Amino acid sequence: GVERLYYGSDTRADALLIGCIVGILASRGTLVRLSRYRRTLGLAAASSAAFLVWIALTMTQMPWSLYAGLFTVIAVAVAIILVWVLTRPRGLVPKLLSAWPLVWTGRRSYGIYLWHQPAAAAISSPLASILGGREPHWALSVGVFVATSLAVAAISFRYVEEPMLALKHRFSSVHE
Numbered sequence: 001g002v003e004r005l006y007y008g009s010d011t012r013a014d015a016l017l018i019g020c021i022v023g024i025l026a027s028r029g030t031l032v033r034l035s036r037y038r039r040t041l042g043l044a045a046a047s048s049a050a051f052l053v054w055i056a057l058t059m060t061q062m063p064w065s066l067y068a069g070l071f072t073v074i075a076v077a078v079a080i081i082l083v084w085v086l087t088r089p090r091g092l093v094p095k096l097l098s099a100w101p102l103v104w105t106g107r108r109s110y111g112i113y114l115w116h117q118p119a120a121a122a123i124s125s126p127l128a129s130i131l132g133g134r135e136p137h138w139a140l141s142v143g144v145f146v147a148t149s150l151a152v153a154a155i156s157f158r159y160v161e162e163p164m165l166a167l168k169h170r171f172s173s174v175h176e
Contacts, residue, residue, distance in 0.1 A: 045084035
């Protein structure tokens, strides 16, 4: 069903591969050559951003169109915005994206991704118990959920990811 489509790596590989393509182009310096198309890239990025805002404001549930190609279109729109940002390293957007809260979150984003569902499962019953069985206001639920996810991801980053990253350099044959 829908859960299989949503969670299946094979059914969502297109977005991962599109991101990999952008990463490869960026790491090889290919995007620098695209900077001469700054105006075209800017228009494409603005159109992509408008499309993403429209999707976010109008989509109320998970329609089948997501699985019939819309996820791919969304991934391409995000990739276009990323390419535009990466070709303008001194622009306003890269400066905003380098703000410490975003950098902090970005460094821990994989952990946040891994821990958000267990965090949601772990807090739903205790939160309802604290409130005497009543459903919490959505803002309280979201706040506790986000705070729990960030806290667990930060702990995981500090005590699991950072030590593993340090080991990577010890066993790597190529040192940067």
